[in-house]
Structure formats: C-alpha cells, structure tokens
Amino acid sequence: MKEKFYRPLIIVFSIVLLTACGHLSRTEKQTELTDRWNANDSQLVADEMIGDMLSFPWIREYHLQQHGSSRPTVIIQRVRNKSHEHIPVETFINDLKRALIRSGQVDFVVGEAERMDIRRERADQEGNAAAPVEFGQETASDFALSGVINSHVDELGRTRTVAFQVDLKLINMKTNREVWNGQKKINKERRRALIHF
Amino acid sequence: MEFFYRQSLVLPFILLIFLISGCPAPVLKEGMLQNALNESSAKDLSKTVPKVIADLKLKKEGKNRLLYQMELGTFKHLARKYKESNIHFRQADQIADALYTKSVQSHFASMMTNPRSGDYGGTDLENVYLNYYGALNYLQLGMGETDKKVRNKFLEKAQIEVRKIEIKLNKLANENGSYKEFKDKEATIFSTLIEIFNIFSGNINKKQLVYREDAYLRYINGLIYELQGIYDDARISYQKSAELYESGYAKQYALDKENLAQQAWFDVARMLKLEGDRLPYFLSKKLRQDQQQRLRKLKRGKSETEIIVIQHVGEIPMRKKLNFHCTIDVKQKSLILTPIIIDTSAEGMKEKIAWFSMLYANNSPLTLIHSYAKAGGIGVLQSLTSKTIHLGPLWNVAEKIGLIQSIALLGIRVVVPYYSPPRPPIKTSTVVVNGKSYPTLKMETLSTIALQEQFKNAGNDLRNALAREAMKSITGDNLSELAGSYAPLFSMASKLTGVLTAGAETRNWRTLPYSIRIARIPVQAGQTQILLKTQFPDGTETISNHQILLKNGEIKIWNPRTISKHLKR
Numbered sequence: 001m002k003e004k005f006y007r008p009l010i011i012v013f014s015i016v017l018l019t020a021c022g023h024l025s026r027t028e029k030q031t032e033l034t035d036r037w038n039a040n041d042s043q044l045v046a047d048e049m050i051g052d053m054l055s056f057p058w059i060r061e062y063h064l065q066q067h068g069s070s071r072p073t074v075i076i077q078r079v080r081n082k083s084h085e086h087i088p089v090e091t092f093i094n095d096l097k098r099a100l101i102r103s104g105q106v107d108f109v110v111g112e113a114e115r116m117d118i119r120r121e122r123a124d125q126e127g128n129a130a131a132p133v134e135f136g137q138e139t140a141s142d143f144a145l146s147g148v149i150n151s152h153v154d155e156l157g158r159t160r161t162v163a164f165q166v167d168l169k170l171i172n173m174k175t176n177r178e179v180w181n182g183q184k185k186i187n188k189e190r191r192r193a194l195i196h197f
Numbered sequence: 198m199e200f201f202y203r204q205s206l207v208l209p210f211i212l213l214i215f216l217i218s219g220c221p222a223p224v225l226k227e228g229m230l231q232n233a234l235n236e237s238s239a240k241d242l243s244k245t246v247p248k249v250i251a252d253l254k255l256k257k258e259g260k261n262r263l264l265y266q267m268e269l270g271t272f273k274h275l276a277r278k279y280k281e282s283n284i285h286f287r288q289a290d291q292i293a294d295a296l297y298t299k300s301v302q303s304h305f306a307s308m309m310t311n312p313r314s315g316d317y318g319g320t321d322l323e324n325v326y327l328n329y330y331g332a333l334n335y336l337q338l339g340m341g342e343t344d345k346k347v348r349n350k351f352l353e354k355a356q357i358e359v360r361k362i363e364i365k366l367n368k369l370a371n372e373n374g375s376y377k378e379f380k381d382k383e384a385t386i387f388s389t390l391i392e393i394f395n396i397f398s399g400n401i402n403k404k405q406l407v408y409r410e411d412a413y414l415r416y417i418n419g420l421i422y423e424l425q426g427i428y429d430d431a432r433i434s435y436q437k438s439a440e441l442y443e444s445g446y447a448k449q450y451a452l453d454k455e456n457l458a459q460q461a462w463f464d465v466a467r468m469l470k471l472e473g474d475r476l477p478y479f480l481s482k483k484l485r486q487d488q489q490q491r492l493r494k495l496k497r498g499k500s501e502t503e504i505i506v507i508q509h510v511g512e513i514p515m516r517k518k519l520n521f522h523c524t525i526d527v528k529q530k531s532l533i534l535t536p537i538i539i540d541t542s543a544e545g546m547k548e549k550i551a552w553f554s555m556l557y558a559n560n561s562p563l564t565l566i567h568s569y570a571k572a573g574g575i576g577v578l579q580s581l582t583s584k585t586i587h588l589g590p591l592w593n594v595a596e597k598i599g600l601i602q603s604i605a606l607l608g609i610r611v612v613v614p615y616y617s618p619p620r621p622p623i624k625t626s627t628v629v630v631n632g633k634s635y636p637t638l639k640m641e642t643l644s645t646i647a648l649q650e651q652f653k654n655a656g657n658d659l660r661n662a663l664a665r666e667a668m669k670s671i672t673g674d675n676l677s678e679l680a681g682s683y684a685p686l687f688s689m690a691s692k693l694t695g696v697l698t699a700g701a702e703t704r705n706w707r708t709l710p711y712s713i714r715i716a717r718i719p720v721q722a723g724q725t726q727i728l729l730k731t732q733f734p735d736g737t738e739t740i741s742n743h744q745i746l747l748k749n750g751e752i753k754i755w756n757p758r759t760i761s762k763h764l765k766r
Contacts, residue, residue, distance in 0.1 A: 026506070034367075034371060036367075080429055081429045081430065081471075082474075083430065083433075084433065084436070085433065086363060086430055086433055086434075089429075127639075155377075192374075192378060
C-alpha cells in the first residue's frame with residue numbers, strides 16, 4: 001500500500017527535477033543560430049574591408065602630396081541597406097569607424113547631424129562660456145566613405161542560401177575620384193529538417 | 198447491482214458539475230469594455246478604469262499580474278494617457294519576459310490543480326501586441342509634439358518597440374516555419390500521406406492554424422520606419438508584409454489578399470521612389486493604374502502629405518469552459534468522454550455542441566463504421582455525442598497506477614476552454630476626406646488568430662486536463678487509504694474537491710480589438726476634416742469626425758476605437 005501511495009509522489013518529484021528553471025547565460029561570441037546578418041558578420045566585414053581599403057595606394061599618394069605632415073580625414077557618409085533583412089546599419093558603421101581608428105592611419109570627421117549638434121553647443125558656449133571655442137576652425141574631410149549592403153536569396157528544396165554583399169567606396173572629396181572600391185560577400189546556408197512534425 | 202449503484206451516483210455527479218461553475222476567470226465579460234467607455238469620456242476614463250479593474254479582482258501582484266498590466270495599459274491608451282499606458286506595457290513586457298524562463302516551473306503547479314492557479318504568461322499573439330501598443334503610444338506622443346527633437350525621441354522609442362516586435366515575429370517564423378516552407382512541405386509525398394490519414398482519423402491539420410507570422414505588424418513596422426525617414430528599413434518591412442499577405446496570411450485569416458498585398462507593394466514602390474531607386478519590373482506589374490499615377494508624381498526625398506486612419510474595431514472574444522464527464526468502459530478498455538451540454542442559453546448549448554463535434558467527437562468515417570457495425574444507429578449516435586479513447590496496451594499501465602479504479606465509480610470532471618463563434622462587430626467602414634470616400638482595408642483579425650490558436654491547442658488542452666484530473670483522483674484515493682475506516686468518506690471528499698478545483702485556462706487579454714482596419718489618404722497640407730463612417734451588420738451607420746492639421750510632407754495618424762454602433766472613440 002505504501003508503494004501505491006508513494007508512486008504518484010515519485011512521479012511528481014521526478015517531474016519537478018526534470019523541469020528546472022529556464023537557463024540564462026552570458027556569451028561573448030554570437031553563435032550562428034539563423035541565416036540572418038549578425039554581430040559577428042558586422043565586425044568581420046568591417047575589419048576585412050578596412051584592411052583592404054588601407055592597403056590601396058590612395059593613402060600613400062595622400063602622404064606624398066602632404067609630405068607626411070598629417071593623416072587623411074575621412075567622413076562616413078551613408079551605408080544603405082538594400083538587402084531583404086533588417087540590418088542595424090549604425091552598428092556596422094561603428095564597426096567601420098573602430099576598425100579605421102584602430103589602424104591609426106586616418107582621422108575622422110563626424111557626420112552632418114553630429115556637426116549640427118556641436119555647432120549649436122558652440123553657439124551656446126559663445127554667449128556663456130569664459131573661453132568659447134571659435135567658429136570656423138572645423139576640419140574638413142579629405143575622403144568620403146559610403147556603401148550598400150545587398151542580399152541574394154536562393155532556395156531549392158530544403159536548402160536556402162543567403163548571400164550578403166557589402167560594397168564600399170572611398171571618394172576623394174577634392175577630385176571626386178573613386179580611390180578605392182571594396183567588396184565582401186558572406187554566404188550562409190540553411191537546411192531544413194527532413195522530418196518536422 | 199454495481200452497475201445500477203454506479204448509474205445512480207453518476208447523475209447527481211453530472212448535476213454537481215453543472216452547478217459548480219468554479220471561480221470565474223478575472224477577465225472582462227462581454228459588454229464590460231463598452232459599458233466602461235460608455236460611462237465616461239476619454240478624459241475621465243482613467244477614473245472609471247480602476248473600478249473596472251477592482252471589479253475584476255485583477256491585482257498588480259500575483260498570478261494575473263500580466264493581465265492587470267495589459268488591460269490597464271489598453272484602458273489608459275483609450276483614455277489617451279499614452280505615457281501612463283506605456284508604463285503598464287513596459288511592465289507587461291518585463292513580466293512576460295520573466296515568465297518565459299520560469300514558465301515550466303509555474304506550469305507544474307497549475308498542471309496539478311487548475312491551469313488558472315498558475316501565472317498567466319500570455320499567448321504568442323498577446324506578447325507581440327504588447328509591443329504594438331507600446332509603439333502606438335509612442336507614435337501618438339510623437340505626433341502631438343511640435344518640437345522636432347522631442348518628436349524624434351518618441352519615434353526612436355517607437356522604433357525600439359518595432360525591433361522587439363521583429364524579434365518576436367522572427368522567433369515565431371523560425372519555430373513554425375514560413376508559409377513557403379509550409380507549402381513546400383505540403384507538396385511532399387509523406388505529407389500527402391499524412392493528410393490522407395488525417396481525413397480518416399477526423400483530425401484537423403494543425404499546421405494550417407499556426408500563428409507563424411504577422412503581416413499587419415510587419416506593415417506597421419514599415420510605417421514607423423517611414424515616419425522616421427528610414428526608407429530602406431520601411432521598404433523591407435512593407436515588402437515582408439506584402440509577401441506574407443500573398444503567400445498565405447490573407448488566406449489563413451480570410452482577408453482580402455489582392456487589395457492588401459497591392460497596398461503593401463505600393464508602399465514598397467513609394468519607399469524606392471523616395472530613395473531615388475528605380476522600380477523593378479515585377480513591382481510595376483503589381484500596382485493599379487491610380488497607384489502608378491501617384492508614384493509618377495512622387496519625387497526623391499519628398500514624401501506626400503498623408504493621413505492614416507487605423508481603426509481598432511470591437512473586442513476579442515472571451516474564452517469559455519466546456520465540461521466533460523470522463524468514465525471508463527471496462528469491456529472496450531477505453532475512456533469515455535461525454536460533454537456536459539448544459540448552458541443557461543440555447544445559443545450556449547449550440548456552441549458547446551458545435552465545438553465538441555468539430556474537435557473532439559468520434560466523427561471519423563472509420564470510427565463511425567466501427568460503431569455502426571457494433572451497435573447500429575445507437576452506436577453511431579453514441580460515437581457522435583462522446584469521445585472514446587481506446588487505451589489498448591496502456592490499460593494495464595492505467596490499472597497498475599490506480600487510474601481505472603479511481604475513475605470507475607464516479608468518473609472525473611474534465612474542463613477545456615473554447616471560444617464562441619466570433620461575430621463581426623461591424624460590416625465595413627469608409628473614410629471621407631474633402632468629399633471623397635476611401636474604403637478602409639481590414640488588415641488584421643485578431644479574433645480569428647485567437648480562435649485558430651484555440652483550435653490548434655484543443656487536443657493538448659484535453660490531454661492536459663485529463664492528466665491533471667486523473668492525477669488528482671489517484672492521489673486522493675491513495676491518501677484516503679491512509680484514513681483507515683474513514684477511507685470511503687475521505688475518497689468521496691477528495692472526488693468532490695477534484696470536481697470543485699477542475700478548471701480550464703480561460704484568461705485572455707480582452708481589451709484587444711476584434712480586428713484592425715486601415716486607410717491611407719493623400720491630402721493637401723493644412724486643416725483637414727475626416728469623417729469615419731462605420732456600417733454595422735444590422736444595416737445602421739455611425740459617423741465620427743476628427744480634425745487634423747498637417748504641414749507639407751507630413752504624415753499623421755488617427756486611431757479611433759469602434760466598440761459598437763453606440764460608441765466610437
């Protein structure tokens with residue numbers, strides 16, 4: 001009889017043990033869970049493309065013209081997302097900036113929105129601060145970096161391949177000459193389970 | 198003799214089931230939302246709301262805390278207290294998120310007693326709509342601002358809600374597969390075979406009923422991106438919406454596929470034009486003449502001045518309870534489930550019969566033939582009015598754990614949730630601007646999504662309810678054996694407790710709308726008078742009006758709620 005009484009309780013406690021609480025953990029590296037663009041892709045593409053950009057002759061030519069007195073200044077204009085998926089473009093632009101700053105070979109000037117904010121702040125300082133920063137001292141950009149993210153999706157049977165293609169170009173602001181054009185592709189493949197109920 | 202003894206006990210048992218309705222779920226009853234809104238204007242609605250919430254016994258803490266936040270959030274939204282509303286939706290989002298990792302533990306307690314004794318974690322639909330309302334509130338706050346910087350701050354917050362919606366929808370799509378994947382799978386030989394056998398077993402194809410994506414929410418995401426001037430992302434969201442309406446969403450929820458897809462494709466084309474891109478050939482083919490004409494006038498970077506009417510209609514239906522009496526048939530080694538089709542109204546009885554016949558009755562051709570061969574017409578009738586679960590080799594296991602003995606005398610009460618058939622609150626609606634009429638497009642039917650989800654879960658609901666009540670009955674019997682000579686009395690008491698505590702998950706977010714309709718109207722800048730004409734199923738019509746002041750190239754949204762012909766807000 002005792003056995004009969006305890007049996008349901010054993011079942012109950014077994015279920016309790018099996019149903020531990022949900023798992024939450026912190027991870028440094030993003031795992032590829034889907035075929036979408038992720039943080040790893042963003043960093044990988046930024047590092048590789050900036051590496052490629054700095055290996056082109058434009059930077060050497062610039063130093064020759066300037067007699068090595070200063071580093072070229074670059075502005076990142078716009079990277080358009082023409083792909084089929086939402087991509088956090090701002091994060092990608094920040095990855096590009098980090099890769100450029102890390103190289104130590106170029107300087108940056110900020111984009112339009114930030115420039116306007118700074119000018120407003122400067123105007124405010126002019127009327128209130130003891131030693132305000134003067135107007136007309138801004139650094140102009142020598143080169144403009146812009147680009148497009150595209151994607152191609154191909155599907156056959158249970159397999160789907162997604163190719164993200166990032167095209168970036170660097171333009172000399174004085175001459176409008178395209179001094180660098182880089183391309184990086186990331187291919188992802190997803191296979192659906194054969195049997196899924 | 199034993200048979201008669203058993204039969205004499207079964208009838209009072211059934212009557213007892215009927216008399217005991219159990220504790221009502223803390224959800225808004227039909228008409229409560231309408232009454233609350235009728236009693237007050239939008240301004241003082243926030244005074245009426247606490248009374249409604251108190252009447253429902255919804256509390257900030259405890260198992261129904263998510264429902265509390267969701268209902269209060271919607272009420273505050275209707276009262277146009279958008280900031281306060283978002284405090285509730287933020288809380289609701291955090292609760293739903295926390296319950297996502299704790300749900301199994303919480304479900305265990307409810308599995309043993311009553312599903313309503315556990316934390317309410319919300320359905321997939323409700324979890325996505327939390328963020329939809331969050332985004333709508335931020336949109337309204339942004340629309341009301343003249344300072345561009347403050348306006349953009351609210352729009353950025355709306356965009357965060359959009360991102361949350363995207364994450365949740367992507368998760369659903371990953372788990373349940375896209376419409377294309379579903380179609381591909383249906384085309385395989387194996388799936389065709391399963392389909393054939395499903396016909397014989399009388400089952401419904403659950404895969405057809407899965408809430409796998411949301412074309413309307415994708416569309417709204419596109420709109421929020423557009424309002425911020427992020428045209429690339431707006432184009433992606435509009436395109437996703439168009440593809441969803443085309444590939445299966447409109448068919449699944451009985452929506453107007455052609456017009457909805459056409460509207461979304463037109464918005465895709467507008468985004469391309471605003472970015473200065475060339476339209477792909479396939480896209481021009483999808484558009485109507487008038488849409489193509491509008492596109493020709495559109496210039497790069499210069500959006501049209503536009504009014505968008507988002508009409509939220511009615512309220513989502515209530516979930517109700519369907520009682521079963523579960524007995525055993527020793528000869529057939531089966532469990533027999535008989536629905537208790539007793540209700541206070543004839544309509545309620547019809548609904549229960551319909552729900553049972555659709556989802557649970559032994560109505561597959563093979564079972565009916567088997568019943569006919571065994572007991573003729575009466576056998577067929579019995580098959581149609583009850584559900585037989587043949588235990589087969591599991592009978593011995595059931596005997597071993599005491600299930601058969603426990604149910605043998607009185608049976609057990611089993612309760613599952615069901616929905617009444619959704620009745621459209623309105624027939625159609627039209628927006629009139631400057632003397633010209635624009636029909637609204639029904640872009641979402643939340644009631645149908647909820648109903649299909651309930652259909653899909655019907656089998657699991659019954660299985661879980663049976664396991665829960667059987668477990669309670671066995672545990673009660675085993676405990677009563679410890680009571681020595683008082684064992685029969687103890688056993689009877691435990692059975693009654695089982696009857697009293699049996700329940701089904703009938704909680705749901707009741708202030709969600711029945712359906713959502715949209716009209717996008719290009720206008721001239723300046724003060725514009727909008728008339729919203731709503732036609733009801735009984736042929737009557739109501740008109741509500743609204744004034745909007747627009748600057749050149751500005752887009753403004755008006756989102757009225759129409760509950761019934763007597764009330765529009």
